[in-house]
Amino acid sequence: MAIIHDDFGRRRFLSQAVMGFGLLFGMGTLGLRFLQFLIPSPTPKRYEAVLIGAESRVPVGDAVPMDLGGQKIMVLRTNDGVVAFSRRCTDLGCLVSWSKEREQFVCPCHQGVFDKTGRNIAGPPPRPLDRFEVVKRGGQLYVNIQSS
Ligand code: FES
Structure with missing residues (x-):
């Protein structure tokens, strides 16, 4: 766990955490779309x-x-x-x-x-x-x- 010494470090940590979460969310969404492309949902005949x-x-x-x-x-x-x-x-x-x-x-x-x-x-x-x-x-x- 990171030790936060000052205000600047806390802001930087929060900023990187938000960016990391956004990146993970974006990659997850892309991965899900890719899976939907590979495995299309069956359309009823x-x-x-x-x-x-x-x-x-x-x-x-x-x-x-x-x-x-x-x-x-x-x-x-x-x-x-x-x-x-x-x-x-x-x-x-x-x-x-x-x-x-x-x-x-x-x-x-x-x-x-x-x-x-x-x-x-x-x-x-x-x-x-x-x-x-x-x-x-x-x-x-x-x-x-x-x-x-
Ligand atoms: S097309 Fe080859 S056996 Fe019918």
């Missing part, structure tokens, strides 16, 4: 239900490609129900297509293969196809897509 029509639009065992709000999707109908996947291959983003004979999604770029649940089963794709929620309301199907 917004979804929009887009009508795709009656279930009969998609024959059982087949898939129909659609463009919903700029998102290329594939709506597949099986005996288990209707599912929707992004057509973007999880390797490099080429558009996959449905092979009815193989009951698989295939990517033409590097022979990536996904099963009917969207799971990547062959080739370079590192993960399953993105999946969209399908909701049936009043006999009509809606796909929930992420809106911007």
